[in-house]
Amino acid sequence: MKRIVFTGGGSAGHVTPNIALFPKLKSLGYDIHYIGSYDGIEKKLIEDYRIPYYGISTGKLRRYFDIKNFSDPFRVIKGFVEARKILKTLKPDIVFSKGGFVSVPVVRAAAMLKIPCIIHESDMTPGLANSLCIPVAQKVCCNFPETLQNLPAEKAVLTGSPIRNELTKGNKEKGLKMCGFSIAKPVIMVIGGSLGAAGVNKLVREALPTLLEDFQIVHICGKEKIDNLLLKTTGYKQFEFVKDDLKDLFAMADIVISRAGANAICELLALRKPNLLIPLPAHASRGDQILNAKSFEAQGFSIVADEDYLTAVTLAEKVHELYFTRQSYIDAMQNSKIKDSIDTITTLIEETVSRKN
Template identity: 75%
Template sequence: MKKIVLTGGGTAGHVTPNIALLPALQAAGYEISYVGSYEGIEKKLIADFNIPYTGISTGKFRRYLDPKNFSDPFRVMKGFVEARNYLKNYQPDVVFSKGGFVSVPVVRAAASLHIPCIIHESDMTPGLANKLCIPVAEKVCCNFPETMKNIPADKAVLTGSPIRAELAEGSKLAGLNMCGFTANKPVIMVIGGSLGAANVNKAVRDALPKLLEDFQVVHLCGKDKIDNLLLNTPGYKQFEYIKAELKDIFAMADVVISRAGANAICELLALKKPNILIPLPAASSRGDQLLNAASFEAQGYSIVLNEDDITTNLLVDKVHELYFNRQNYVDAMSKSHQMDAVKTIMELINEAADKKTN
């Protein structure tokens, strides 16, 4: 039986693509293990899947002055030793890394043991952790065509991001019933996210009176962001967070308003959902969402609105424009080479594992 070690963590976005790969890896007969930080979010998320988990020491690589810059390199070195000892004992055929700072000691330790590594970069430009891993990686999976020029040509592969298969298996009727919506009025799905979504939430709620004239709105607004004054508004349903039923909400949605995080927009692409993207402004991020959104707009997958430019009338006009031209966006997404990421990444993993075995 072939063995694979998955790694990645720090945020859910560095873990969920690994989770999306689990069914395919299990079907292919891999023995799977996960290496993450001692108590990071990855440990909590992986616990649901009965995958053996090993924690290592990790530190953050900062581009700015911070007292921890003096101590974190020692944590990373400790993590490298811990990862190397674990990998030497476990002897995997391949390592797959989704990034985040915990992945650096794992990938570098694997390379020192001549274990092939496949890494995945979600954003347009590689983050610092992946930049440290690219030199020793066998292949680098990318979400965007524009990223390819930042990666050595013999390593870069346009794959898209692995999406959980169950997201495509939702029931529109179940979604309508859960929200108390009717089947004869189109549905807007709003994904604000749990962080940095206050402005998206406000823009949608300010536009609600006009939006509800022609649409129903289901709003995933984030933890503690329910507006109690709008609880009984007909045609408007709010949720802080949805897990198991998310597939039904997607199935019900005709169009989507979303932030432009890489995993979120790759889900929209895989599900072929026409969308308006409102990326986090550069002041609130390293600018990756702006680049992600620009790429999707250039490929014909999305309409992009800058947060600072949004007015009620502009948002309402763009929603109508998107809805009436929705088939054009579906057609563009249907031609994408980034939709079957699990299949493409599995081919890379199998190729690397076979090379190690032989």
């Protein structure tokens, strides 16, 4: 039996594309294992899939000064030793990495053991973790045509992002019942990202009095980000995080407000959901979400708003604009050449394993 080890974590965007590949790889006869951090979100997301999970020590890799920069390199080294031991035991045919800080020791350990690796880079420009892994990877998958110019030509493959098949099978009625909503008003779905988005949460809540006149709102606000003062607000439902029922919330939603993480927006594209993107500001990130959002805006998939200049009033205006012009965004997404990439990536995995054997 062929064996594959997945890695990736730190946020849902570094995990869910891996999960999307599981069913196809299982049908191809792969024995699947996962290496992540001891207590990261990846462990929670993987546990329902009956995939053997191995925790390792992790340290975040930063481009800026932080007191933890003195201790985290030692955690990365410890993680490398732990990953190498796990890989020597499992002897996988290939490692597939979705990035995030946990992936660096795994990919580097695999390279030392001469285990081939394939990396998936979601954003337009490679993150620090993937940048450290690209030199030892056999192939690097990416979402955007613009990314190809930032990658070694012999390794780069434009694949798009794997989308979980179950997301396309939601039930609108179940979503409405779950939230206590009616069919009387359209529904806005707000996604702050798996770790939450304080800026987006604050803006949406400030705009609630205006938005709730015309819409019902389901708000996935992140761990420990629920506002208890708003729990009894009619037409407004908050969740920290949603896993199994996410498909039903998507089916219910007429429009979506979201950050601009690459995997999240690729899901919106696949589901043909008109969206307002509020990318993480440049001063709080490396600017990747801004580039992602601009690409989607240029292709006619999204309205983009700068958080630094957004107010409750202008947010409500943009939401109404999006809703009343939603069909134009749906049409653009339906005509998109960006398709689900599961078959493309699994073929790449199969070819790499065949060359190894």
